[in-house]
Amino acid sequence: MRRIERDDHTAAARLPRNRLARNPIFGRRLGSRRRMAEKLLQASADSVLALGRHGEIKYVSPSIRDLLGCDPRELTGRLLSDVLPVERAAEVHDFVERMVSLPIGRSERVESRLRTAAGEYVYVDVIGTNRIDDPDLRAVVVSLRDIGERRELERQLIRQAYTDSLTGMPNRVMFRHRLEEAVTSAEPLPITVLLLDLDDFKLVNDNLGHSAGDELLTTIAERLRGQVRPGDVLARLGGDEFAILLRDLDPADASGLAERLLATVHEPIRLASRDITCSLSIGIATSAGGEPGAAGLVSADQLLANADLAMYAAKRGGRNAYAVFDPSMTMSVLEEAQQRADLEHALEHDEFRVLYQPVVDMHTQRLTAVEALVRWQHPRDGLLGPYHFIAHAEANGLIVPLGRWVLRQACAQLARWRAETPAAAGLHVNVNLSARQFQYAGLVDDVSEALADAGLDAPSLTLEITESMLMADIEAAKETLHALRRLGVRLAIDDFGTGYSSLSYLKQLPVDVIKIDKTFVDEVHLDEDDVALVDAVAGLGQALKMKTVAEGIETDEQWETLRRIGIDHGQGYLFGRPAEPSSITELLSAAPRSDRQHV
């Protein structure tokens, strides 16, 4: 399409009013229908525009007044590019051109920011549909929807995802992010990481109570703040663990800083009319240390792992001390090989087991699904939870066969329950996927084989993935999700709210379930901010037609609050811990079949 020339532009600007009068939808001849259409448009949340092929505004619904504060009559007949600021002319031109060249009846969606008559910005979803060939319309129909609330929620989620609520410091996710930036930065500055862990914090918490524990942490946070430079990153990683990221610090000076930190934390703190003395253990790792030439080669994970090993060395060395990482602290190649061999052996000798945790309907408490959670029945160490081995399996790649095994077990188990009892007919099974499994090219085949071998219908299986797995490579993730969706399995976002929550992505992904992380649930019955966030996520779920599940519900108060908010399903110790298949059979038999629902 050609660009709008100046002459065209004035001609076009004059045209529409006359045309509109003759148009069956907009014209006077169908006055009553038009009034009805206008009323409908007014009532809907969207503002609707009809644009001619050059961007001339043929019609604007009255609700534009609410959205942008302008008079629809003043807009009608003008060119869209004249209404918006000059610097957006090219964008408007491209938009109209794209819409006009869309196949007839097809729509396209973009997000945009518009300025109201009062000079404020509003964020809108813009959906354009090409109806140029429709003799009744001859227009590109554009609807504008205010998405300010969604943006605000996004902002809140991001802020919450990156800050520690007690101290207002960056949290672990943010720290990791900043460390990654520093490590991959082009500037070859030395990077130093200090990991700080309070000694015996648990004692304070247990003896003086939770709120004294919080007060202690806040005081310590303040003291630590006093020791770092404005450009340094000081974060609370969780519990009683803090971390500092320093760039451009002579590694030798790190010891000086560590000593100052130990001293400031060691000064008495008045708490509940008592003087308490605290101490720290500090682990230091630097990217400039080690052999020459090693700088810059150390990954963020490696630096953190090294600092962690140094911190444990400091703890072992008697606490109230710091230790600088040295390679003798690393797990040896031999140890790594041993770990891999152990895991392989465990897989071959059936040492893994799958437990199933109930997911229930929030109102009826009826079992709707179970989440498969893996355990290792270790011949020497007893029953081990996933935290003891999933990360190792992820690192050495054995997570792929292990994950496949869990998936096959879970599908077969659900088929077995179905064969045992009619009460399992509507039951679903949820299986966690790890990042590596999600990237594995054979995943879709594995899933389809597991279903076929168990004789299970695909919609009975829900795969759980985390936001960070999606965000690592959103395009690849989308492809995988769509391939899984084509199989018919359902998809859930796990630990929602702990990663980078991009709600606009969420909208584009074929996701069925949002699992709200336990951190939001923990204080939901006490904290208004958490209520507001969970409430917003529930609204989001409704708008996107996704079911919401709250994780980690332990008390009646939490349950009650979440139920009031309108969360669909719940999971947590209150309803049942991860259990053997036989316990689930009992639960199933206890519940009548009629009002089972899908999660």
Ligand code: C2E
């Ligand atoms: P997740 O997917 O978030 O699983 C929920 C975890 O929360 C489970 O821990 C469960 O036992 C625990 N949980 C549930 N309700 C409550 C509650 O009310 N209070 C508390 N404190 N905890 C609760 P689990 O079984 O230790 O699993 C931990 C993580 O390990 C899982 O977190 C998941 O990320 C991973 N995982 C477990 N099984 C598998 C698996 O087969 N494959 C993969 N890739 N990861 C797995």
Ligand code: CA
């Ligand atoms: Ca999960």
Ligand code: CA
């Ligand atoms: Ca989870």
